Amino acid sequence: MMRFIVQRAFWGVLVVMSVVTLVFFLIFVAGDPAVTILGPQARAEQIADFKAKKGLDRPVPEQFMSYLGLMPCIRKDSPKYLRADGARGYCGILQGDLGESYSHHESVANVIGYRLPRTLLLASLAVLFELVIGLTAGIIAALRRNRWSDTAIMFATFIGISLPTYVTGPIALLLFAFLLGWFPFGGYGVDPLDHVYHALLPALILAIAGAATYARVMRGELIETMRHDHVRTAKAKGMPMSQVVLKHAIRNALLPIATLIGLSLPFLVGGAIITEKIFAWPGLGLLTIESIESLDAPVIMAVVLMFGIAVQIGNLLADIAVAALDPRIRLD
Amino acid sequence: MRSTPKTERWRPARWLSVGIAVLAAAVLLGWVVTHFPKAPMGPRYVGAGHQSPQSGGTLVFSAGSNIHTLDPHFAYDTLSTAACRLLYDGLLDYDYDGNMIPSLAAELPTVSDAGRAFRFALRDGIKFHNGREITAHDISWSLHRLLSQATGSPGYPFYKSIVGAPAYHRGEAERIEGIRVIDEKTIAFQLDEADQTFLNALAMPFAYPLPKEHVEKLEAAEGADAVGRHPVGAGPFAFSRWERGVQVELHRFEDYWAPRARVERMVFLENISPDVASARFRNGDLDVIHRPSKVNRLFMRESKAWAPYRAEVPSPSVYAIGLNCELPPFDNVHVRRAVAFAIDRSKLERLNPGEVLAASQVLPPMLAPYDPELPTRQVFDLERAKEEMRLAGFPDGLSEPITLWVRGEGDVRGAQLFQQDLKEIGIEIDLKMVSFATYLKETGKPRVAQAAFTGWHQDFPDPSNFMDILFHSRSIHPVNSENRSFYRNPKLDAILDSARAEVDREKRLALYAEANAILADDAPWAFLSYAVDMFAWQPYVKGFRPHPVWLNEYRNIWLDLPRKRVSQVIYEEEAAP
Numbered sequence: 091m092m093r094f095i096v097q098r099a100f101w102g103v104l105v106v107m108s109v110v111t112l113v114f115f116l117i118f119v120a121g122d123p124a125v126t127i128l129g130p131q132a133r134a135e136q137i138a139d140f141k142a143k144k145g146l147d148r149p150v151p152e153q154f155m156s157y158l159g160l161m162p163c164i165r166k167d168s169p170k171y172l173r174a175d176g177a178r179g180y181c182g183i184l185q186g187d188l189g190e191s192y193s194h195h196e197s198v199a200n201v202i203g204y205r206l207p208r209t210l211l212l213a214s215l216a217v218l219f220e221l222v223i224g225l226t227a228g229i230i231a232a233l234r235r236n237r238w239s240d241t242a243i244m245f246a247t248f249i250g251i252s253l254p255t256y257v258t259g260p261i262a263l264l265l266f267a268f269l270l271g272w273f274p275f276g277g278y279g280v281d282p283l284d285h286v287y288h289a290l291l292p293a294l295i296l297a298i299a300g301a302a303t304y305a306r307v308m309r310g311e312l313i314e315t316m317r318h319d320h321v322r323t324a325k326a327k328g329m330p331m332s333q334v335v336l337k338h339a340i341r342n343a344l345l346p347i348a349t350l351i352g353l354s355l356p357f358l359v360g361g362a363i364i365t366e367k368i369f370a371w372p373g374l375g376l377l378t379i380e381s382i383e384s385l386d387a388p389v390i391m392a393v394v395l396m397f398g399i400a401v402q403i404g405n406l407l408a409d410i411a412v413a414a415l416d417p418r419i420r421l422d
Numbered sequence: 423m424r425s426t427p428k429t430e431r432w433r434p435a436r437w438l439s440v441g442i443a444v445l446a447a448a449v450l451l452g453w454v455v456t457h458f459p460k461a462p463m464g465p466r467y468v469g470a471g472h473q474s475p476q477s478g479g480t481l482v483f484s485a486g487s488n489i490h491t492l493d494p495h496f497a498y499d500t501l502s503t504a505a506c507r508l509l510y511d512g513l514l515d516y517d518y519d520g521n522m523i524p525s526l527a528a529e530l531p532t533v534s535d536a537g538r539a540f541r542f543a544l545r546d547g548i549k550f551h552n553g554r555e556i557t558a559h560d561i562s563w564s565l566h567r568l569l570s571q572a573t574g575s576p577g578y579p580f581y582k583s584i585v586g587a588p589a590y591h592r593g594e595a596e597r598i599e600g601i602r603v604i605d606e607k608t609i610a611f612q613l614d615e616a617d618q619t620f621l622n623a624l625a626m627p628f629a630y631p632l633p634k635e636h637v638e639k640l641e642a643a644e645g646a647d648a649v650g651r652h653p654v655g656a657g658p659f660a661f662s663r664w665e666r667g668v669q670v671e672l673h674r675f676e677d678y679w680a681p682r683a684r685v686e687r688m689v690f691l692e693n694i695s696p697d698v699a700s701a702r703f704r705n706g707d708l709d710v711i712h713r714p715s716k717v718n719r720l721f722m723r724e725s726k727a728w729a730p731y732r733a734e735v736p737s738p739s740v741y742a743i744g745l746n747c748e749l750p751p752f753d754n755v756h757v758r759r760a761v762a763f764a765i766d767r768s769k770l771e772r773l774n775p776g777e778v779l780a781a782s783q784v785l786p787p788m789l790a791p792y793d794p795e796l797p798t799r800q801v802f803d804l805e806r807a808k809e810e811m812r813l814a815g816f817p818d819g820l821s822e823p824i825t826l827w828v829r830g831e832g833d834v835r836g837a838q839l840f841q842q843d844l845k846e847i848g849i850e851i852d853l854k855m856v857s858f859a860t861y862l863k864e865t866g867k868p869r870v871a872q873a874a875f876t877g878w879h880q881d882f883p884d885p886s887n888f889m890d891i892l893f894h895s896r897s898i899h900p901v902n903s904e905n906r907s908f909y910r911n912p913k914l915d916a917i918l919d920s921a922r923a924e925v926d927r928e929k930r931l932a933l934y935a936e937a938n939a940i941l942a943d944d945a946p947w948a949f950l951s952y953a954v955d956m957f958a959w960q961p962y963v964k965g966f967r968p969h970p971v972w973l974n975e976y977r978n979i980w981l982d983l984p985r986k987r988v989s990q991v992i993y994e995e996e997a998a999p
Binding site (some may be wrong): 129140275377 | 488667694
């Protein structure tokens with residue numbers, strides 16, 4: 091088990107590093123961050139000043155090494171550029187410094203710090219809805235296989251998977267927020283309870299596709315498991331049906347669901363870009379879009395880094411969860 | 423193996439139940455559609471009916487993206503500027519006709535040394551939000567902060583004409599020689615060369631003063647970006663709190679030097695998309711709206727109920743096709759003129775009803791010396807376009823297609839309109855769609871983009887802000903050129919240089935009128951359109967007027983509260999024929 095985790099962690103770091111490297115250089119292929127940040131009305135002098143301040147006038151490889159923290163700091167606005175003792179400090183990700191956002195006059199850690207809890211709230215609510223709705227529907231469908239309720243649920247999941255959030259989102263807003271007034275019309279609210287209230291509708295919309303997927307997977311798995319010998323044995327022993335399903339069938343059927351949840355972790359962190367946009371939810375998704383549009387390199391890099399790490403951890407957790415749930419699987 | 427699985431058998435009962443379910447769903451859907459509640463046709467609330475301005479209430483308004491900072495020395499985007507505009511005051515300001523007026527200064531400055539020296543007397547009783555009286559030292563200290571390279575503000579280029587500013591910026595001088603504090607209430611500026619736009623620069627949010635003691639304490643405790651989080655200014659509203667990416671809350675500053683604001687609180691919502699904002703506004707959740715979504719904009723234009731509560735005003739910006747004067751065929755003035763004559767700008771107005779106004783010159787309509795007679799030079803006139811092509815030596819059109827750089831879908835739609843127009847005079851256009859980032863980088867280099875969609879939004883209301891920066895040969899650089907059509911005209915340069923220095927306003931405007939005509943005639947840009955902004959406000963919001971310079975000028979609003987809900991039936995009757 092330990093060996094497996096160490097091995098995976100090694101590959102994980104390698105993957106994250108390659109992604110970070112790739113994106114760093116892509117930003118400079120896409121355009122000039124200084125020029126894009128300052129916009130179409132920038133004076134040549136402003137651009138030169140900005141480049142000098144952020145170290146963008148240095149060769150790109152040097153910028154990269156400094157960003158990693160393997161070469162001294164080149165950002166003049168960093169307190170580490172010239173330390174009190176006169177030496178050049180380091181200000182890269184290895185030192186835990188994500189830098190200063192180009193467009194927000196603020197450190198990247200702060201910019202993300204404001205947004206991350208909001209995205210986590212929305213995404214965890216969404217996952218909760220996905221699981222509750224999806225698993226319940228899947229179990230009902232499996233147990234009532236080929237009856238009308240099964241057909242209805244499978245039909246509904248088919249629609250749920252097919253409808254994108256940019257269709258369901260505005261319709262839900264129009265109906266439940268604007269015309270019926272049950273939910274607030276987008277936004278984030280002002281106090282904790284209010285945040286949850288504001289998150290309900292977007293989380294529900296966000297959960298539709300996931301819930302539908304979970305329902306279909308759960309149905310298939312449960313039907314499959316119900317045919318297994320151990321379930322048949324349990325039934326033959328005269329165990330009540332509810333006990334058979336709960337104790338023997340569902341636990342086995344949950345395996346692929348655990349994997350799916352693990353794989354959805356990056357989505358938890360990365361934010362649902364489209365849903366956030368529709369519901370004016372000021373989370374990481376909105377920030378990501380805005381940062382890419384304005385080539386706010388430090389923020390893009392931080393998001394990529396976080397995303398990469400989240401994918402790796404999610405995959406690892408999924409594998410561990412499967413091993414823990416399924417005694418047949420050994421991680422070596 | 424022999425047995426047929428049960429599921430594959432035809433079972434009429436099951437299909438019947440599915441059929442019934444589908445039918446039921448259809449009926450339900452039909453019911454929902456027919457019983458769908460109607461959107462409000464007019465305002466949901468009206469005022470209490472007070473005739474005189476009332477004090478109190480909260481004004482809620484929104485914007486589509488983030489406020490980036492509340493530090494005026496870094497506020498260089500529309501929203502941050504709009505927020506800083508409520509929090510801070512400067513020496514100079516503009517009235518609703520766009521004229522410069524004194525704000526923290528007691529009166530407009532005395533000018534001497536042939537337009538190179540300015541002396542300001544400060545008003546009495548001007549205070550920062552922390553209660554301290556503002557002195558000339560504060561004005562000077564704030565400008566020093568703004569212009570130091572360590573601060574790294576994008577505002578530097580606007581003030582570099584102050585004597586000693588470049589040396590100070592480079593870190594070669596302790597202080598800026600050209601800024602002198604005469605006494606507590608008097609400050610003087612000395613410029614390297616006569617430049618009347620210096621006053622416009624002083625009216626920009628970059629020059630808004632901050633209290634030194636507050637800034638130094640904060641920066642020591644929380645770092646250089648702290649001022650943007652805890653702003654203290656001298657404006658009509660003081661800072662309450664800022665939930666990042668959600669909203670900025672302000673409260674009225676009771677010790678304001680002018681008659682204090684009437685609204686007690688201001689809530690500036692961020693990241694509200696135009697669709698959400700429009701729906702919230704029609705619902706009565708927003709008090710003022712700026713740029714509603716396209717559908718709502720069309721609705722508001724047609725709605726009688728909203729007619730008294732909306733305004734459409736051109737924004738101080740211009741859009742055009744920039745023609746690279748260094749690259750053939752646009753090095754030939756006749757080809758440029760032919761393009762300017764061949765474009766039917768009314769198509770743009772039809773494509774975006776109410777959102778654009780055909781443009782004929784670089785200056786927007788509200789900025790003197792805009793010339794309504796000038797449109798004889800850049801208007802749709804196919805005969806003159808063909809004549810210009812003949813003069814250029816291309817009577818049968820160009821043999822090679824032109825590459826037009828565009829930045830996205832919006833540009834593409836516009837460009838397709840003109841593809842057709844230019845075909846009429848034998849010019850084929852290939853569209854080159856690039857990302858905004860690539861567009862900015864590449865069009866700033868000489869001899870790269872043959873033609874490009876382009877535009878300008880004023881930094882401050884003076885013709886020089888359009889002409890100097892866009893068309894003076896001084897604005898051409900090997901990279902990041904501001905003059906992206908690479909137009910060089912010594913005569914225009916001379917006119918612009920003397921206009922900048924000219925103290926007499928009438929003479930200045932006459933010079934700029936001349937420059938304006940030259941630009942329309944020489945056509946380094948084929949001018950397309952001005953953007954038109956729509957504002958709408960609730961009936962209980964009083965005293966709002968669109969401002970020619972400040973986009974969201976909500977300082978003088980008062981609210982007629984308590985507001986009363988209106989029955990929507992009224993509007994339905996009104997809408998009926």
